[in-house]
Amino acid sequence: MRAQKSRFVKVLFSFVLLASALGYTQVTPWNQLKFPPLPAFNPQQPTRIQLSNGMVIFLQPDHELPLVSVTARIRGGSISEPAAKVGLVGLYGEVWRTGGTKSKTGDQMDDFLEGRAAKIETGDGSDSTSIGLNCLKGDFDPVFDMYLDLLRNPEFRADKLELAKEQAYTGIARRNDSVGSIVGRVADDLTYGKDNPYARDDEYATVFAVQREDLVSWHQQYVQPNNIILGVSGDFDPSAMEAKLRKAFDSWRKGTQAKDPDIKFAPPKPGYYFVQKTDVNQSTIAMLDLGILRNNPDYFAVSVMNEIFGGGFSSRLFNNVRAAKGLAYSVGGGVGTSFSHPGMTDVKMQTKSETTVVGIQALYEEIDKMQQKAPDADELKRAKDQILNSFIFRFDTPGKVLGEKMAYEFYHYPLDFLERYRSEIDKVTAEQVTQVARKYIQKDKLAVLVVGNDAEFDKPLSSLGPVTKVDISIPPPPKALMEQMGQQGPGGSN
């Protein structure tokens, strides 16, 4: 874009040299290249089928490799588990698979599947659980039979529940070992509130409280055809697959529709929050607030603002805090967006203990600039180009297309959400970018979390404002669990 004179001289010079040595022809400077238009690309859309029992199925054939995969997403997740049993859905997502079916133990399933390099796995999330398979196409029939058996007849064997609980206890015991895990947990607590279903943590007591019957009744309640969105992709014949799925699912009777709990969201209490960690020489800073939903009309302007502010190599945070000031390796952030609840807005960096306060001020400075001055035409165009020119990567594989459609179906978003996104991004103005920056990232409303070693800080955090110390000590196990663990217990509590 700038200073091209020297380029020409050099190019000519190298042309002479290379042409004589290698016979190559002239190269064109990058900023004088013309690009042909991208060939029209209309990715194959999955076929949507809705069964009379409410189950939604997407078929996305893809014959490149001899593999088939199935994913079912089932409504109901950890936000719906009782507060006294936080961790229930995590255990369910594990033991569903490891606990086997009525006729086969999880271990027998392992032997059968691993011998075919096939996978059947179950999982859990905040608003859903899942059960998937992946196998070579020649193995599909027996693997799919096993999949159906696990979907309909899981056994949740007690020994595997115990094993899963042990793993959960390990996770709890180790959760303060790494800075990343501390920051993730405390940031959730500060943003959503400690008892909010999107933030609460499993504890020894809540995991200990979960019984096999809880998993069984969870399954009975939620795994109903009308709560399931099922996607199949890979090397199969669509009509044969449809017939197979109809045979498997048509007779399954509709059950109770899952409903997400009604969750209230209140913004975090502004101020500084500090977690002491004496074995680090670097502070992690996270400035937090509630973000927005993706069906918010501001979503598109927010996407552009995020790109300018903290997304990627050419963002302001990367340029100014990392490259120009050398204050951080890891820096970034923006307004968080989610499909079904306010995302987490976070502006984050990691900087040496001695520049903790300097780092916080550098982030504030970027927030101020974002609000005070609209991006110029160049910057706005670059941000939009980043989103629009890379748009193809949202749907460049049949699997990604399927994933998008399943997400829109799950969250009741229009199935053409992605197509609309593109044209809406195009319309965003510089003024809108500034407006959303002012609306959603307000310095005096942020909860600022610092995890670090305050003995090494450049200035006390309290020089910025009142500081709340956050207690991250791990509540000890209940007595009965303590006895079960043996004398040593779970180690230290910090």
Added chain:
Amino acid sequence: MNRSFARVTGLSCVILILALALPLAAQDLASFEKRVTVKTLPNGLTVLILRRPEAPVFSFFTIVDAGSAQDPLSETGLAHMMEHMAFKGTHDIGTTNYAEEKVALAKVEQTYAAYDAERIKRVGRDPQKLAQLQKEWQDAIADADKFVIKNQFGEIVESHGGVGMNAFTNYDETGYMYSMPSNMIELWAAIESDRFANPVMREFYKERNVVMEERRMRTDSNPTGRLIEQFLGTAFAANPYHRPTVGYASDLQSFSATDASEFFRQHYVPSNMVIALVGDLDPAQVMPVVERYFGQLATKPKPTELTTVEPPQNSVREVKLNDQAQPIYVEGYHRPSYLDPDDAVYDAIGDVMSNGRTSRMFRSLVRDQKIAADAGGFSGFPGNKYAHLFAFYGVPLPGHTNQEMQKSIQAEIVKLKTQDVTDDELQMFKTRAKADLIRGLASNEGLAQQLAVYQTRYGDWRELFRSLEKVDKVSKADIRRVANKAFQDSNRTIGSIETMMDPAAAGRGAN
């Protein structure tokens, strides 16, 4: 944002891909033979193009066959630093006026050399003079900064639709990658060739601080990072695998842009680089474009090979960290490089010991004895280009100890040495190796990486498919023989973290 994942995670990912990405049947190789075009340019650069017209996009993967094992003495971290500098632009990218910037950058180097000479004086260092020299150096930096267009390289890539822009440095190699819409292929050729033909060491000393932050994050402030640095420093004596890829703090605060340029001159040589391109690309059209732009890279001699060989260990070594973290246990055994005829046998051992819920270590330590949350064994630690380690690890459950990990791992090793693995176990290894290869062919990014890695490591990408034969030949006797050879007490290094809680937090007063 994590553009450099030099440490263990990224590294073991690459290894994992190497380990899993074994064989397929010959007819599949035949189908790839038709779609892969390979050319070595007159300057020595090898280029592979695989046509995969699923969508109008492409991915590339460039390997420079130099990693932190090539860092000079007292300059640990230099290969990784060079990787960071490869994002800083060229004579034409990232500057408002290169002719003037060049002069200003020369001044930065000159003043830094003067400052550093005073700084490292053992005797007679003059603090006043040092402060003055430091100021001159900082002023020179401020001067040079005036010409910088921040991150213009990344901006060009991203604003033209590039995604997944990243790079890594491990002990063995440095890699660069991203994906773009296929109509941007000539832009890609222009900027990627410029990147390696005309790099500029601008903003070097700020980037050094960025890398210091990376070190603090990955190593200093992370218990596992602290353990691994100490563990490798103990396991290796002669091979550079004993040094951290990210570099020692003192080296990071000492080496110069001139040092990085020298590293670049020696190692970023066309004959030491392989580029693989995969996607909606017609080789007949694209290869000439690549030749035209990458032909700019000057022919230079290939760097000399590292010839130091790690001597036999001959004694148990141990490193134990008392740390503010829960216990973790690891033990490593020296094994030969990936070129060893028994390489596939080590893969088989890794598979039998720790691949999935049917693996021996999962079933023994996790499922049956209920002493570990996780346990496994793997090759390629911390690299695999040179003789390296086969490592076992155990993560104890609350209330269980590293000693129990050690005992149970030893029991599994004895079993491996004294009894044959079962038919099922051996068959499972071979079946999974084939299936994993097929799964690895599903993306442009993954294919580009594998083609580049195999071309670099074996001189022929076809080895990706041909190594099937080696996998198929692994026998039960091979596994016993190799286990007996490698897993000897005198060949073992032990590393562990024992919990020592923060005295202040434990209520014993300030420390």
